[in-house]
Amino acid sequence: MLDRVKLIIAALLITGGFVSFYYFQDMALLYRVLILLAAIGAAIVVSVKTVLGMQLVGFARGASLEMRKSVWPSRRETTQTTMIVLVMVSVVGLMIFIIDSVLRWVIKALV
Numbered sequence: 001m002l003d004r005v006k007l008i009i010a011a012l013l014i015t016g017g018f019v020s021f022y023y024f025q026d027m028a029l030l031y032r033v034l035i036l037l038a039a040i041g042a043a044i045v046v047s048v049k050t051v052l053g054m055q056l057v058g059f060a061r062g063a064s065l066e067m068r069k070s071v072w073p074s075r076r077e078t079t080q081t082t083m084i085v086l087v088m089v090s091v092v093g094l095m096i097f098i099i100d101s102v103l104r105w106v107i108k109a110l111v
Contacts, residue, residue: 003050010043017043 017039021032047053073081 003052006046006050007052010047013039013043013046 017036020039021036024032024035048057
């Protein structure tokens with residue numbers, strides 16, 4: 001029940017930030033944006049204190065850890081793979097063009 005209250009408070013903070021952004025149109029844009037960002041930041045702080053927020057933070061940390069374990073291809077491997085893809089796309093495009101031309105010629109001959 002307490003988590004729901006916290007999530008409702010977070011939603012109200014975000015809503016209040018957007019309402020104040022449009023309500024205070026005579027104020028400088030910088031101040032309005034800062035108020036909106038402060039409201040969103042406060043909403044994030046409140047929502048992280050819920051069980052769902054803690055699970056989301058744990059998931060983000062796990063995803064970050066897994067990304068650090070990834071081995072990214074080198075520049076040479078990336079270039080080679082790109083060239084292979086470009087060559088294959090060109091070959092397939094040429095084959096489709098030839099097949100299309102032959103079929104067009106056959107249909108014109110029949111008609």
